[in-house]
Amino acid sequence: MMSNSRLLWSSMTMTAALMLSACSQPADEATDANADTAAAETTGKTIRIATEGAYPPFNYTNADGSLAGFDIDVANALCDQMQAKCEIVAQDWDGIIPGLLAQKYDAVIAGMSITTERQEKVDFSEPYFANTMVWLTSNDGGFDPMAISNVTLGGQRSTTPGAYLQDNYEGKEGNTVQLYDNYDNAYLDLKSGRSNAVLAEKVSAKSWLADNKEGFGVVGDEIDNDDNIAIAVRKGDSLKADFDKALSEIRNNGELARLEQKNFGE
Secondary structure (H helix, E strand, O other): OHHHHHHHHHHHHHHHHHHHHHHOOOHHHHHHHHHHHHHHHHOOOEEEEEEOOEEOOOEEEOOOOOEEOHHHHHHHHHHHHOOOEEEEEEOOHHHHHHHHHOOOOOEEOOOOEOOHHHHOOEEEOOOOEEEEEEEEEEOOOOOOOOOOOOOEEEEEOOOHHHHHHHHHOOOOOOOEEEEEOOHHHHHHHHHOOOOOEEEEEHHHHHHHHHOOOOOEEEEEEEEEEEEEEOOEEEOOOOHHHHHHHHHHHHHHOOHHHHHHHHHHOO
């Protein structure tokens, strides 16, 4: 009986010692261990990522059907950093969050801004880019951003510039707000004279102007509405921490800045 008691006590003592040893592990060693565990969880894993494929220069579809742009470059750099395989698919913008929630893919990297409304549905990584908005219009002087009245304003649906247009101009001072499924259609109506100006992210406007140098330009000051772009994942998904760690690494080693220069020229 006593022998059994000693054996039990010895087992309890060893367990307590092991727990104490784990608790007394140096902070840096614990951090390294957690990082190694996170790396192990993504090594060799296939991460399914959705993008829009219609928002240059962030993401667009080439003539051969392949996807390209800043978001695609960032996604591939992150997967390389995590030693994971990227599987990138195109998804229409309006269905991109519903598709994530339906588990059609694991993450969204699509020039998506962090908004309160979206944060109710998904978790976001740390931002990987910050946007400003600009007015894009014809060079005939017919649109004054300081006196906006009785004009038709274009933008993309379900974007921060689109929401800004609705909040500030729709139904006010005789203005009409026209929102489109993508910026290509918004720019098409601007070019054909069916709208007076488009409010867009600066990088999107610059990308369009590169191919439409004659007759159009940016007017007025840039609008900074604290528009931060990040990766969306499902609520509570540990993939958020993996992306945050990889983002920090490609930011610190200069790869993120290189990809910005490649895609935006700035």
